[in-house]
Amino acid sequence: PHLYKASQGDMRKLDLADVIFYNGLHLEGKMQDILEKISKQRPVISVSKNVAQDHLRAGSPEMGSEHDPHIWFNVQNWMSAVETVRDELSALDAVHAEEYKANAESYLTELRELDDYTREQIASIPEAQRVLVTAHDAFGYFGDAYHIQVRGLQGMSTESEAGSQDVTKLRDYLVEHKIKAIFVESSVPRKAIDAVIQGAAQQGHIIKVGGELYSDAMGEEGTEDGTYIGMVKHNVNTIVKALK
Template structure:
C-alpha cells in the first residue's frame, strides 16, 4: 500500500473535529489565491476579458490600476465573422468577468458566451440602451438590432456606465475608484460628442453623404445628421451582389457624389467595383480615406483608442467631403 502524504496523512492522525478545522483552513487558503465574487483577493487585480478593442478600451479606462484587461479581437478583425480560438476560450475561462457588445455582433461566439455566463459575470455593454433607441437589424443575418452602437458616442457613454457598475459590484473595495475613473472618461466622451457634431455640421449639407463598404455607420448618421449608405448590409456575413453595386453606382453618379470610404476590417473589392462602374459612366469617384468601423487601429496608436478612432474617422470624413 502506498504511503499517505500531505494533508491527507495528517488528517488520519487527528481527532475528527480538529481534522475538519484543518481541512476548512486549507480550502480557505486555496480559495484566497483567486478572484472570487467579491473581487480579487490579496491585492491581485481583477481579470477582465473584452471581445472587441472598443470595449477593452472602456474597461482599461474605468478599471485603471485595479483591473488587468485583455481584448480578444485585435486591429483589423471583423467581429461579425470572428471565431474564438482555443487560446481565446482559455482566456475567457480564466477571467473573473467578461464584457461583450451584444446585439449579435459576436454572432459566432454566442454559444461560448452563453456557456461562460453560467459560471461568471458575462456582460453585454449594450444592455441598458433603450429599445426605441436601437436601430433595426438585418433578419437575414440573424440580427434583431443594429449592433454598431459605438458610432453614437452617447450610446458608448451608456456602455461605460455598465462597465463601471459591474466592476464595482464584482470588486466593491475599489468601487470609488471605478466610479471616479468612469466620471472622468464620461466627461471626455461628452467633449467628443460635441466635437463630432460640430465637425459634421461644417460639411456642406448637399455633401453630407457617407458611403462605406458595409452599413456600420447608421447610428453615426442618425446622431450627427449625415446620410449613410453601405454597400453590404449590417453584417459582413452577407456579401454584396451585382445589384447592390449597380444601385449604389447609379446613386453616386446621379447625385454627383465624389468620394467613398473603405474600412480597415472589410475587403474593398466591392467598393472598387462601384468606383470602376462610375468611371465607365464618366463620373470620377475617389477613395476619401480608410475608416475604422468594426475594429480600432493598432495598439499604441491614437486610432488604437476609442476616442482617437472616432476623431480620426470624423476628420477623415470631413476632409474628404468638404
C-alpha cells in the same frame, strides 16, 4: 467582431477572465453560445444592455438580431456602455467602487467632448455633400446621431458580399447625386467598392476614395487610433476632409 468560432488563444483568455464584458445584440455571432455557457460559472455582461430602446436601430436577418449591434458609432450609446461597466464592476468589487466611479466620470467627460466634436465637425460639411458611402452598413447609428446620410453597399455583417445589383444601384446613386468621395474600411475587402468607382468612371463621374475608416475594428494597439476616442476622431476627420 462577428466571430463565428473562437481560437484556442481566445478560449484561454475567456477561461482565465474573472469577468467578461461583450458588446451584445448578436455582434459576436456564434460566440454567443460560448458566452452563455461561461455565464453559468462567472459574470458575463453585455455592455449594450442599458442602451435606451429609442437609441437602438433595427437589425437585419443576416445578423440574426432584432437590433443593429454597431451601437458605438453613436458616442452617447458608448457612454451608456461605460456606465454599465462602471456599475457592474462596482457591484462585483465594492471595495474599489469609488475608484471605478471616478475613472468613469473622467472618461465620460472625454466622451461628451467627443460627441460635441463629432457633431460640430460633421455639421461643417455642406449639406448636399453630407453623404457617407461605405462598403457595409455599419454606420447607421453614426448617421442618425450626427445627421449625415449613410449608404452601405452590403448588409451589416462583414461576412456578406455585395452583388452586382448592389454595385449598380450604388453607382447610379453616386452619379445622380454627384457624390465625390466614398470610403473603404479596414475590416472589409475593397473589391466591391472599386467596382462602384470603375462603374461611375465609365459614366463620366470621377469618385475618389476619401480614406479608410474603422468600422468593426480599431487601429493598432498602442496607437491613438487603437483607442475608442482615437478611432472615432480618425473616422470623423477622414470623412470631413474628403467631403467638405
